[in-house]
Amino acid sequence: MTASMPLLDLDDGEAVTAADAEGLLRAVAMGGAQIRSTAAAVADGVLGRLIGFRPRSVILIAGSGGARHAARLAIALAGNSIGAPLLVLEHTPSWAGPLDVVVVAGDDAGDPRLVESVDSAVRRGAEVVVAVPDEGPMRAAAAGRTAVLAPRLYVPPRHTMTRFLAVFLAVGAVIEDRSPHGRPWEALDRVADAVDAEAVRSGPGREVFGNPAKSLATRMLGHRVVVCGNGSVATVLSEYASAALLASGISAAAADLSDVIRGARMLYAPRAVGGDSVFHDPFFHDPQLDGALPGESVRAFVFTTEADQADTRRRMDALADADLVVSADDDQSDPGISEMEQVFVLASRVDMAAAYAQLTGGA
Structure with a gap:
């Protein structure tokens, strides 16, 4: 068995809507x-x-x-x-x-x-x-x-x-x-x-480019996911993100950014699976029995608020593969949005990304 592939093209808005039989979106x-x-x-x-x-x-x-x-x-x-x-x-x-x-x-x-x-x-x-x-x-x-x-x-x-x-x-x-x-x-x-504005930006009719929730889901698929936060608010938000992703079929570990940085050496080390063996055939590889394929690398998603964005970017340099998750579009600072609004927007985006991940086949 090979690693699972996405079952749905997220750029196809009509197909995404038709696939959402449970009304997740x-x-x-x-x-x-x-x-x-x-x-x-x-x-x-x-x-x-x-x-x-x-x-x-x-x-x-x-x-x-x-x-x-x-x-x-x-x-x-x-x-x-x-x-x-x-x-x-x-x-x-x-x-x-x-x-x-x-x-x-x-x-x-x-x-x-x-x-x-x-x-x-x-x-x-x-x-x-x-x-x-x-x-x-x-x-x-x-x-x-x-x-x-x-x-x-x-x-x-x-x-x-x-x-x-x-x-x-x-x-x-x-x-x-x-x-x-x-x-x-x-x-x-x-x-x-x-x-509401976030729901419009992340709606099924918008393509992955310019759709923050679809983009987030796409970046998660095919990776072992770690969600973490810089600061108490962002860390608690990452724990909620982990639970939302788990409900969609993606197993995502949640932690404080400091803990992820301390464990980065082992976290990003190559996994000891059978991929290097001459007897290994990827066609018969079962992820549940044999573990993830070597190509399924770890990707960290770091949640932060606008006020902590610069410090978070600096600390993320210690991670081999990490994405910054902020409320503003294109990771640009928006001083006009309150911390409370940022938390609600990010929670909504994570929920929508989890729904898209589930519709595409989850993990």
């Missing part, structure tokens, strides 16, 4: 709509109970998948700007009380851990925000006693991370808003616009 393109619906709920006053509240702590309790990645990204992004400790915990702690805010997020309204966390937080008198579908056991636990930020449109759980991140950041923005006529949801509207 459409689900990713709804990222902006998810963020905008969260902003609309905040504008409608769902989080009005938190206005002017000065909590002792803000506790994030996340279900599996996207909610957990979103919680970690929220801490990396906003942990230093919120005037209360921002914590990620598995359950509502025994010390939680009326001075605390508990945010429970997940895709499963029947998850016992999330339901128990809401019930416990309410009984202890904490301010509770629920970002879980308003149905089943969760509806009974949260009814009339919490601020409910349930999804207003359905998106498969694989693509809900951006909504959870928007919820976590919205809670922090409302708590930190000091102006009497503040509009903390406006930042999310700008983020939604940026994510």
Whole structure:
């Protein structure tokens, strides 16, 4: 068996659309709509109970998948700007009380851990925000006693991370808003616009050249992939990228850029496979049994923000094969985009790239 080849030409927009029977690309393109619906709920006053509240702590309790990645990204992004400790915990702690805010997020309204966390937080008198579908056991636990930020449109759980991140950041923005006529949801509207613009740039109708998501997927195919980040925000984002790629069939290791640099000597060393043997026949090579062919080299994809781009480029010189991944087109600096917008744009791009990789046959 030879190494797998792409089954689909990404430059053929009609073929890509026809191959997307599961609606992967459409689900990713709804990222902006998810963020905008969260902003609309905040504008409608769902989080009005938190206005002017000065909590002792803000506790994030996340279900599996996207909610957990979103919680970690929220801490990396906003942990230093919120005037209360921002914590990620598995359950509502025994010390939680009326001075605390508990945010429970997940895709499963029947998850016992999330339901128990809401019930416990309410009984202890904490301010509770629920970002879980308003149905089943969760509806009974949260009814009339919490601020409910349930999804207003359905998106498969694989693509809900951006909504959870928007919820976590919205809670922090409302708590930190000091102006009497503040509009903390406006930042999310700008983020939604940026994510929508990214969806247009990465749409199936655009060719690989000039399409950041297709280009990213193309550069990954045929390589052993390592995704890493320079800085705490970029590193957490790379961990989410690893999970998104894994769901598409690409096994991608995630690490901090410093760890990848330290392991570069072994990482880029030639693999000891049977390719040099006179008895090796590539036609009968099975990647699952025999390992990758010598041609399947390691390629690192380094995520970074605009502020750290120059430092990241300098550090990448230590890697034999590495691509820089930033939010701006053509790797050019764009000082007008906030760090929060950059994170959402890159998360959307990774989701779209993973969908394209899956449609072309994955690994």
